[in-house]
Structures are given as structure tokens and as C-alpha cells.
Amino acid sequence: MEKEIMYRIHGVTKSYLVGKKAMPALKEINFDIRKNELVAILGTSGCGKSTLLRMLAGFLKPTTGAIYAQHQAITGPGADRGMVFQSYTLFPWLTVRENVEYGLKELKVPKAEREATVTRYLHDVGLDGFENAYPRELSGGMKQRVAIARALAINPDSLLLDEPFGALDAQTRSHMQEMMLDVWQKHPKTIVMVTHDIEEAIFMADRIVVMRAHPGSIKQVIDIDLPRDRDIHIKSDPRFIAYKEEILQLIYEESPAAQRQLMEA
Amino acid sequence: MKSMALSLGGEAFLPQGAIAKRPYTIIAIVAFALVLGGWFLMTNLGLVDPTFMPTPQATIKAAGALFSGSFVIDIWMSTYRVLAGFIISAIVAVPLGLFIGTYAPLNALIEPLMSFVRYLPATAFIPLFILWIGIDESEKIALIIMGSLPQLILMVAVDVRKVPHDLVEVSYTLGTKPSRVLWKIILPASMPYILDSLRMVLGWAWTYVVVAEMVGASSGIGYMMIQSQRMMNVSNIFVGLLAIGFLGLLFDCLFKLINKLCFGWSAQGR
Ligand SMILES: Nc1ncnc2c1ncn2[C@@H]1O[C@H](COP(=O)(O)OP(=O)(O)O)[C@@H](O)[C@H]1O
Numbered sequence: 410m411e412k413e414i415m416y417r418i419h420g421v422t423k424s425y426l427v428g429k430k431a432m433p434a435l436k437e438i439n440f441d442i443r444k445n446e447l448v449a450i451l452g453t454s455g456c457g458k459s460t461l462l463r464m465l466a467g468f469l470k471p472t473t474g475a476i477y478a479q480h481q482a483i484t485g486p487g488a489d490r491g492m493v494f495q496s497y498t499l500f501p502w503l504t505v506r507e508n509v510e511y512g513l514k515e516l517k518v519p520k521a522e523r524e525a526t527v528t529r530y531l532h533d534v535g536l537d538g539f540e541n542a543y544p545r546e547l548s549g550g551m552k553q554r555v556a557i558a559r560a561l562a563i564n565p566d567s568l569l570l571d572e573p574f575g576a577l578d579a580q581t582r583s584h585m586q587e588m589m590l591d592v593w594q595k596h597p598k599t600i601v602m603v604t605h606d607i608e609e610a611i612f613m614a615d616r617i618v619v620m621r622a623h624p625g626s627i628k629q630v631i632d633i634d635l636p637r638d639r640d641i642h643i644k645s646d647p648r649f650i651a652y653k654e655e656i657l658q659l660i661y662e663e664s665p666a667a668q669r670q671l672m673e674a
Numbered sequence: 675m676k677s678m679a680l681s682l683g684g685e686a687f688l689p690q691g692a693i694a695k696r697p698y699t700i701i702a703i704v705a706f707a708l709v710l711g712g713w714f715l716m717t718n719l720g721l722v723d724p725t726f727m728p729t730p731q732a733t734i735k736a737a738g739a740l741f742s743g744s745f746v747i748d749i750w751m752s753t754y755r756v757l758a759g760f761i762i763s764a765i766v767a768v769p770l771g772l773f774i775g776t777y778a779p780l781n782a783l784i785e786p787l788m789s790f791v792r793y794l795p796a797t798a799f800i801p802l803f804i805l806w807i808g809i810d811e812s813e814k815i816a817l818i819i820m821g822s823l824p825q826l827i828l829m830v831a832v833d834v835r836k837v838p839h840d841l842v843e844v845s846y847t848l849g850t851k852p853s854r855v856l857w858k859i860i861l862p863a864s865m866p867y868i869l870d871s872l873r874m875v876l877g878w879a880w881t882y883v884v885v886a887e888m889v890g891a892s893s894g895i896g897y898m899m900i901q902s903q904r905m906m907n908v909s910n911i912f913v914g915l916l917a918i919g920f921l922g923l924l925f926d927c928l929f930k931l932i933n934k935l936c937f938g939w940s941a942q943g944r
């Protein structure tokens with residue numbers, strides 16, 4: 410049952426030039442992302458998650474290797490890959506409605522269709538009634554809802570999320586996760602989500618890519634075999650907890666203390 | 675005291691704390707009143723020589739005499755020169771600053787040069803300008819441009835660089851072409867900051883106009899002041915100073931109003 414491939418990450422390494430020295434950030438990444446699956450990239454801070462995502466977005470070029478989106482090498486950012494950053498990136502001079510409408514205008518969608526699309530997506534992310542607010546009047550969670558609606562409105566093939574809920578409080582975050590899954594079922598897309606929150610990754614993903622650091626590489630890929638109509642209660646399901654323990658163990662092995670024990674043994 | 679308008683609230687003196695509009699206004703008025711009161715007492719109690727510092731009453735009388743004379747024309751001339759120099763500077767500097775702040779090669783072309791020019795005191799160009807242009811209106815306007823343009827270009831470039839790169843990147847993922855980013859993202863995002871820079875530069879333009887009018891002019895506030903100095907009329911000099919102060923305040927308020935009306939979305943526009 411071979412599924413259609415959305416992204417092929419092939420022999421990708423990435424080094425940053427720091428002064429005159431090349432500092433390796435990612436080494437030898439090989440990975441395929443299937444169409445319409447939700448992949449979570451999980452790892453500690455500094456392991457290269459954002460670097461990988463930014464290469465998928467086309468903001469960065471791999472040092473070696475190549476990334477293909479639907480068999481085409483990625484040469485730069487494009488409207489086929491929507492992006493949501495952890496830092497709120499709404500256009501502050503536009504209202505909520507105008508923010509969501511922005512991409513549709515850039516793509517020259519006719520006015521009547523724009524209005525209908527904006528209204529639909531604002532409804533889907535639960536922002537009815539906030540159309541005319543400016544971003545500075547919104548809470549962090551609401552800003553991210555707008556950012557998600559804005560990215561979805563132009564109907565990209567995939568959505569790249571870099572710790573989208575990382576700045577939110579625990580309660581808001583879990584609402585946002587449910588909302589995101591809900592929206593994703595309504596508008597199927599390939600979603601690649603970077604996170605350092607294990608529960609978030611298990612709750613949302615079809616597959617989790619666990620990263621190791623220094624330099625970043627893939628430690629293990631875990632299929633999350635949980636029913637798709639997930640809600641908050643699944644977090645206390647024994648299978649959920651088993652995944653959590655498995656991943657905790659993987660990440661613990663990467664911690665400096667565990668590394669030292671391994672060396673000494 | 676507690677129930678009065680001046681109760682500031684427990685957090686007023688916390689670092690970076692805020693106070694309400696009403697106590698703010700009251701404190702500001704008190705500051706003006708203190709200066710005015712100090713001036714009144716010093717001069718009326720005879721603590722200073724009235725030849726060098728007039729009493730407020732004498733200043734008001736002098737103002738009355740000046741305004742019934744040609745002072746209104748002086749004010750108008752100074753304002754005209756300031757605005758002419760300022761508007762020309764703004765028309766050149768804002769687009770240039772936008773391009774410099776956005777495109778690295780243009781930055782390399784212009785920024786180092788402007789940083790050099792900026793350190794040349796504008797007033798040092800007066801002899802040159804008088805030789806080149808004469809002492810008519812354009813010489814005064816040239817001085818104002820010399821004083822504001824290089825600074826403004828650099829300030830606008832800095833404002834433009836304050837636009838978070840994330841906004842530019844996100845616009846690419848929404849279908850914006852790199853060639854349109856300047857208009858769609860950078861210009862609207864930096865407008866409130868640019869307006870603030872314009873406001874500051876307008877303040878400097880007032881300094882230059884007065885200097886220009888003191889050196890070679892037959893009208894303007896600065897001209898009136900230098901003439902009064904020759905006749906030892908300190909009251910008139912004080913009227914000139916106060917007039918400039920009030921005009922500055924007026925333009926400042928105007929800018930703040932524009933910012934509030936146009937850029938309410940921004941923290942700058944509050
Ligand atoms: N622009 C850059 N220049 C130099 N080093 C960078 C740059 N961006 C990231 N790095 C380094 O690359 C590594 C991976 O960074 P990043 O992808 O941001 O990690 P993560 O998102 O997992 O926290 C880190 O060690 C970081 O310091």
C-alpha cells in the first residue's frame with residue numbers, strides 16, 4: 410500500500426558558516442513524507458528541527474543533498490507550502506480578515522470568492538466575530554488561529570509548523586491541538602510540525618521523527634497507531650502512555666548524563 | 675490627597691510603569707508652572723538684571739507689540755522655510771531610506787557615504803551656501819536640507835530594518851514575489867517608525883532655520899531675534915524663543931495625531 414510521496418529528503422546535510430568555520434547543524438537526513446500525513450519532528454532545542462523545516466519551506470538550501478516536493482527540487486519558498494512560526498507573524502497593519510485575505514489577494518482570487526473563503530476559514534479556526542480586530546488586540550492563541558487560517562486560505566499542498574503552540578499556556582495549547590486536528594480533517598493536507606513537546610507530537614502525528622543532536626540527525630521514526638478521532642481523553646489511554654515512555658527513553662539516551670554513562674560503560 | 679486626581683496608583687514608580695492620562699496632564703502642567711513661577715520670582719524679586727532677563731509681564735507686553743507689528747510675517751516666513759526644507763528632505767529621504775534598508779547593494783552604495791556626510795555640521799556649510807546660492811530663500815532651505823536629509827535617510831533605513839524578517843518570509847509563503855515585498859510588507863510595517871523619525875527631524879529643522887536667519891536674512895524669527903540682540907531688547911528674544919517652542923509643540927502634536935489616526939494598529943500609534 411505505497412502512498413504518494415509529498416517530500417523526499419535525500420542525503421541532506423546542512424552546515425552554517427560561523428565566522429569562517431562551517432558548523433554542522435544536520436547530518437545525512439534521508440526521509441520521505443507522504444501526502445496528507447501529519448509528521449511531527451521532535452527533539453531538544455538546538456538539534457536542527459527549524460533548520461530542517463526551513464529547508465522544506467525553501468528559506469534555506471541544503472549544504473549537500475536535495476529536497477524534492479512532489480518530485481520537483483525545492484528552489485525557494487512558494488505558495489504551495491504554507492508556514493506558521495512560533496513568533497506571531499501576523500501583519501499588524503491588517504485586520505484579522507485582511508490578514509487571512511492577504512494571500513488570496515496576492516494570488517488574484519476574485520473578491521466574492523475571497524470573502525467566502527476568508528469567512529469559511531475564520532469559522533473553522535473559531536474566530537467568528539473577530540474579523541475586524543487588529544492583531545495587537547488578540548491573545549497569543551487567537552493570533553495563531555489567524556496565522557493558521559491565513560496559511561490555509563490559499564489552499565497550499567502542505568503546512569509547515571515551527572513550534573506553533575510553543576509560546577502558549579498549557580490549556581490554550583491543548584485547545585489549539587484539537588482545533589488543528591479538526592481543521593486538518595476538514596482540509597486534508599500534508600503537515601510537518603516541529604515541536605519539543607512529546608505529548609503534542611503523539612497526540613497529533615501519524616509519525617514522529619525523533620531527532621538526536623550535535624549534529625542533528627534522525628534517531629528513530631515512530632508510527633503512531635492511534636485512532637484518528639483523537640480527543641483530549643486519548644492522552645490517558647495506555648497506548649498513548651506507552652508511546653510516551655518509548656520516546657522519553659529515546660530522548661533520555663540523548664541526554665548528556667546518559668551519554669556519559671554509555672562512554673564509561 | 676489620596677482621593678484627588680493626583681493619586682498615581684501603587685505602580686506608578688515601578689520601572690517602566692504607566693500612569694493614567696489625567697495625572698500625566700496635571701504633572702506636565704505643574705512642570706510648566708514651576709518654570710514659569712521660577713522665572714517670575716527671579717525677575718520680579720530683582721535677583722537678576724532686567725537688562726539680561728525680562729520679567730514675564732515685560733515679555734507679554736513685548737509679544738503684544740511684536741504681534742501688532744510684522745512678527746506674524748516672521749513666523750510665517752520661518753514656518754515656510756522649515757516646511758519647504760523638511761518636505762523636500764522627506765520626499766527624497768523616505769524612498770531612498772526604504773531602498774537602502776531593503777536592498778544590501780544600495781546600502782553599501784549610500785550608507786557609508788551618508789554616515790560621513792552626517793558628521794559634517796550643517797552650519798559649517800553656511801559660508802559655502804552663501805557663496806554658491808546667495809542669501810535668498812534657497813540658501814536657508816538648502817541649510818535645512820543639509821541638516822536633515824542625511825540624518826533622515828539613515829534613520830529611515832534603520833526603521834526599515836526593524837521590520838521582522840519573519841514577516842517577509844511569511845509573505846513569500848503567501849504568494850508575494852520578492853519584487854513586491856517592499857510595497858506589500860516593508861513599507862506598511864515601517865510606516866509608524868518612519869513617521870516618528872520625520873517628527874524628530876522636523877524638530878532639528880527648526881534649529882537650522884533660526885541659525886540661517888541669524889546669519890543672513892531680512893525676515894523670520896531668527897532675524898527678529900538677532901535684530902533685538904543688537905538693540906539689547908531681551909524681551910523680544912524671549913518672545914522669539916517661546917514662539918519657536920510653541921510652534922514645535924504644535925507640530926509635534928500634529929504628528930502624534932496623524933500617528934494615532936493612521937497607525938492605531940501599531941504600538942507607535944498609541
Ligand atoms: N543562522 C544560523 N547561523 C549559525 N548557526 C545556526 C543558525 N541557525 C541555527 N544555527 C545552529 O544550528 C543548530 C540547529 O538550530 P535550529 O535548527 O534552530 O534548532 P532547533 O529548531 O531544533 O532548536 C543550533 O546549534 C544553532 O545554534
Ligand SMILES: [Mg+2]
Nearest residue numbers: 458459460571
Ligand atoms: Mg527551532
